[in-house]
Amino acid sequence: MSRFEDLEVWKRSARLSASIYKGLFDLRDFGFRDQITRSSLSVPSNIAEGHERGSSKEAAQFFNYAKGSAGELRTQIYIGMDIGYIDRETGRAWLGEAEEISKMLHGLIRSIK
Numbered sequence: 001m002s003r004f005e006d007l008e009v010w011k012r013s014a015r016l017s018a019s020i021y022k023g024l025f026d027l028r029d030f031g032f033r034d035q036i037t038r039s040s041l042s043v044p045s046n047i048a049e050g051h052e053r054g055s056s057k058e059a060a061q062f063f064n065y066a067k068g069s070a071g072e073l074r075t076q077i078y079i080g081m082d083i084g085y086i087d088r089e090t091g092r093a094w095l096g097e098a099e100e101i102s103k104m105l106h107g108l109i110r111s112i113k
Helices: 008-023 030-052 056-082 088-112
Strands: none
Touching: 008 030, 008 056, 008 088, 030 056, 056 088
């Protein structure tokens, strides 16, 4: 695969990030909104950076960062649901997608090590 844009995990994580940005656009708690959008944006960004690196070791390192950000994102979604910032249906959808992205990243990391 020559382009990170061809990776399904990158496509899905970029779509999830865009969905979170759109879904929380009107949220007035700027600190929470900033934190959750940053973690969502970090997932596809680290996938892209890892893919563009010169070695498998560096790629795996950045894919691990992306996986960590996906875990951070899931935590923030749970909290957002608990405090009423994210409705349950949307939150469950985001959680499911973030979990699938984590699994895909795990497989990707294992395949290059």
